Amino acid sequence: MAAQLDYLTLKEIFRRFHEVEPEPKGELDHTNAYTLVVAVALSAQATDVGVNKATKALFKIADTPEKMLALGEEGLIEHIKTIGLYRNKAKNVIKLSRILVEQYGGEVPSSRAALQSLPGVGRKTANVVLNMWWGVPAQAVDTHIFRIGNRTGICPGKDVDAVERAIEDNIPAEYQHHAHHWLILHGRYVCKARKPNCPACLIRDLCPFDEKTL
Structure with a gap:
């Protein structure tokens, strides 16, 4: 488990996420x-x-x-x-x-x-x-968030509740609403479980993960 990243590093990480995808969306289709x-x-x-x-x-x-x-x-x-x-x-x-x-x-x-x-x-x-649906900055921690939260130090925790608290306590307020979507998408498509695509990672220089892929 990586140590919790400091506030300024977290702010820069989510600034980059926001710059690339200002309004991230969940991928489950729904109408109401x-x-x-x-x-x-x-x-x-x-x-x-x-x-x-x-x-x-x-x-x-x-x-x-x-x-x-x-x-x-x-x-x-x-x-x-x-x-x-x-x-x-x-x-x-x-x-x-x-x-x-x-x-x-x-x-x-x-x-x-x-x-x-x-x-x-x-x-x-x-x-x-x-x-x-309701626009509440609630954090839905799935396996992707749990993995990269601990791998990167963005939101480390021993269980999903601890990771949820780490997001709420440490990620800058202006990024709270979309935080879990950015993290899910990053974990799903870049920071994968078995072979993270570190060369394509926009926060590689800020990530303390020791086993970065070439």
């Missing part, structure tokens, strides 16, 4: 808050590409909790059976859809506690929805 919740819930242990393929047709016929309930669990399974853990995910999507209808008038709540009370929605999923 509900389809975002469903897409993120389905993405656990699955790729965004795989989820998008499955939801392309699904969201055309079930883009509200009411329509999802009308489709039913078996109908949902037919759309998402290419995704890992699809049976359990289908159960959770139907359950959360029923709760949204019965307790929230079919609307997605905007509080983390309410979101996390939904079946299949953990803190990471709740943070994605808060950030992408």
Whole structure:
């Protein structure tokens, strides 16, 4: 685990991220808050590409909790059976859809506690929805962020909660909203797990990672 980088170094890192991509976007396709919740819930242990393929047709016929309930669990399974853990995910999507209808008038709540009370929605999923739909600077820590946070010293921590706190405590406030998107994209396409593409890294000179690739 690398030591936490100092404030000025972090500011320069995120200035560069911002310069290259001022408005980074999540890669899960969605049309409203509900389809975002469903897409993120389905993405656990699955790729965004795989989820998008499955939801392309699904969201055309079930883009509200009411329509999802009308489709039913078996109908949902037919759309998402290419995704890992699809049976359990289908159960959770139907359950959360029923709760949204019965307790929230079919609307997605905007509080983390309410979101996390939904079946299949953990803190990471709740943070994605808060950030992408409600504009809250919540930090959704996935495997990419956990890896590069510790590899680079941007946001080191022994677990995802510690990494989340490191982002909130150390990254300059003006970059908080998009921080997790910049980090996810950097981890997904540049600072990869097995062979990081260090020659293409825009923060290579600021990164303390000892095993930089040539």
